[in-house]
Amino acid sequence: MSNANNPKGQNRPQQPTQQPTQQPAKPPVPVENDAANTTPRVERRATLAILGAGPIGVEAALVASRLKIDFMWFEKGQVGDHLNRWGHLSTHAPMKTIVTEIGLEEIRKNGMGEFLVNLEDTGTGKGWRDGYLSLLLETPLLAGKLEVGVEAIAAGRDNRLREDPRGPRDPLGPFRLYLRGPNNQEQHVLADAVIDCTGVLGTPRPLGKSGLPAPGENACRDRIAYHVEDILGADRKKYADKTVMVVGAGISAATAISNLAEMAKGHEATWVVWLTRRPSSLPVRRISQDPLKGRDSIAAAANHIACRAEGNIEFHAGAWVDRLENQGNDKPVKVVATIGNKEVSWEVDRIFSLCGYQPSRLLNRELRMPWESSLDLPATGIESKEQELNPGPATEEPGWYVLGAKSYGRASGFDVGTGARQIRQAMAEILRVKPQ
Missing domain, CATH: 3.50.50.60 (FAD/NAD(P)-binding domain)
Incomplete structure (x- = not known):
């Protein structure tokens, strides 16, 4: 230490630096919104959510629209995406056997009959998509209904966890869906019933x-x-x-x-x-x-x-x-x-x-979804004793329906005629009426 400013030339003892007194941490104070000045966020809710826009998803949306059921409809790709993957291959069946009368009626009465695929011929995946499914999306019943590029990532019961106790008469409430859309936009929506038609072609089995x-x-x-x-x-x-x-x-x-x-x-x-x-x-x-x-x-x-x-x-x-x-x-x-x-x-x-395909269980992991163990058969949710319509176990989630190829798990015996019957049964239960 310099003595230039010390006239007696004596070193002065250095004073210890005083540390600032540390204040104890305070918990954050919750801020209550002024109810009079704040509008609560309202999540979208519908009677029905339909997941997937393959042949069964499109037919389900068509029936729901005709029955005037309020529904939301999501597809992670485009309409008939899986048909596009094998668009060059044969359907192995005349087209008239894999379309429905109500679908043909809507297309014809809206002046698009000339664009229909040849119903007498054995078609291709591309013809099925372009000459039937895509036309249905242009009819007044379905135009603007499908939200493409939106994937259902997970689902649960609103305000419940899967492990929460349930009494036989406890109201279960709606389903909550976690969706991811274009540019990774995320949202939750609520639906009283859900029809899962997401199929199996998106989860091929590995080769090992x-x-x-x-x-x-x-x-x-x-x-x-x-x-x-x-x-x-x-x-x-x-x-x-x-x-x-x-x-x-x-x-x-x-x-x-x-x-x-x-x-x-x-x-x-x-x-x-x-x-x-x-x-x-x-x-x-x-x-x-x-x-x-x-x-x-x-x-x-x-x-x-x-x-x-x-x-x-x-x-x-x-x-x-x-x-x-x-x-x-x-x-x-x-x-x-x-x-x-x-x-x-x-x-x-x-x-x-080409080792086969299997349903993904990720969507249902927060639901009480029973699966048959050997063939990965999910609970379809429909109340039918016909094994053709309901091959899996009984449901524990009333209102959640798994239809189409996914309902057959790893088995490959599903056909579109069975899917149309599954749709009629599910819609009847949603409306609480007897199937026609």
Whole structure:
């Protein structure tokens, strides 16, 4: 310390710096809004919310509108999105068998009959969407009703948790839906009843052992198709003169195999490896007296290819995919599988993982939603003893309906005629009237 300002040249002791006294933390004071000057936020509420705009969702909205039921309607993509994924493929049935009379009536009476798909022909997914579903959205009953780009993320009972006690006569209140829309906008809405028609094609099953993703599967997703792409058309370049693996034994796998075999006739460098889990030389199970002749023809053709090893295709039954190895861009994917007790590997350019589809349980996780364990059958919510309409367990959430393909869980036997009957039953219960 300098003595320049100390005339006696003596050092003065330095005074300790005094710290400011710390005040004890105070809890925040709640601010009460002046009820006279504040308008409470009102959440949207309707008698019914419909989730999904595939064939069953559109028909449900049409019936609700005709019955003058107040409803909201949400679709995370566009109308008929899943039909667009297989728009190039056949419906395997004449169009007149997969549309409804009330739908045709609305289209015709509003002057759009000339744009209808040919009802006598076997149609395609694209024709079904463009020549029927999209037309219905232009009719006065449905115009402006659908909110696209809005996904239902979760649902619960308003002001209740799933674990809260419930008495048999306790009023349950409406359902609360958590929605996410364009630009990640979030909102809650309330509905007295909900019809879930979100389907299963958005949750394909992975290709690894035990129904789990194979190690490396996620790293190779840009090389994997979980739906049948347009092999003979728009996607030909992906597969022509390439080594392609197909995993699965359903009608989707049979369709991919048949189309790849056809393409290989003109592209002889194409090579296909077909893996199925069941140890059967006839991999695709055929339906006895299948009413859809086109579907049965594809199954028979694929089984013939498996037995005869035709069309540049090698077939391996009793195979499980162990792992995938991403070897880098522009390099093939290494697939390692077990066949019997033997490990086998291939290097492939593209993979079709066609192992089936399953319903997502995420939407219902805060509801008391029972599921049948083996086939993932949800409670449909409808009061019917017909197993065709109500294949799953009894509901514990009155007013929540699961209709369409999702109601059949992992099973693939659902048809549109069943869905139309499910809709009539659900609407009757919503209106508390007897089905017509």
